[in-house]
Amino acid sequence: MKKITFKSEYFNAQDTLDCGQIFRYKPINGGFFVFSGDKACFLKTVGEWTYIECEDEEYFKNFFDLNQDYAKINGFAKESKHKIVSLSAKRAKGVRILNQLKEETLFSFIISQNNRIPRIKDIIERTCKALGKKLKFGEEEYYSFPSATDLAQKDEQFFKDLGYGYRAKYMVSVAKSVASGQISLDGIGLLSTASLKKSLTSLTGVGPKVADCIALFAYHRVDSFPVDTWIEKLYREDFCGTLTDRNKITEWFSNEFGEYSGYVQQYVFYYKRSLEKYEN
């Protein structure tokens, strides 16, 4: 077991995990088990220090985006003329954009459509338990995220029984497209962000918002700005926006924040949702 120790005021384990970009993690002893594909680690933040315990050091260094200059990123957002952005940047300064696996992110965000985060987590956990490999991280048992090939062998009823609802048919269709090589998730990584999103939305069940999330969380396309119901609400309430077409709202935000779009989006998404939690 290796231990990576990292000092930064721009890394908070809970804030990074709890902002809807990742669905497989589990709190323990003030820290978290974090799962990605068939790998696992333990993550804990104490003050400005963050500890990562894992076997595959290089994988998790990249996973937690340790090579990015978050002082610069957060600084950009803090100086924004938009009050909500600078405020969010201060409150959510420990949020980072993870570098997640392509297949896992694709299938996870297909589940996410018109759904709630706790329920997304439950469905993914049931899927891993049903199809993943049983593994151990220290004393902790966990299941790997199943491959597209494994998913492609199941029918619509299988996914319905796991609680997918109407998304079951999307899983069947997309799993077959990926498993058959009809689309190469690595191959499309060579494309421009616009072409990458176009390729992703060619899959049944992947629309513009889900494609934006995959581009951001699995391909690190930080010029993406996913617009969901929360962001649309924030756009109206905090930016006094008048556009109603989500594609145009995405375009507006991307033009406004350029190469920092993805980071700004996570800051404001986290802040807006945490506000709602405290109010209720």
Next chain:
DNA sequence: TCCCAGGGTAGTC
């Protein structure tokens, strides 16, 4: 009971 959730598809005009 209705409303909503990290929306997308297919049909209509």
Next chain:
DNA sequence: GACTACCATGGG
């Protein structure tokens, strides 16, 4: 191109 009904499920 834009508008809209419909899509499962579960929590508030």
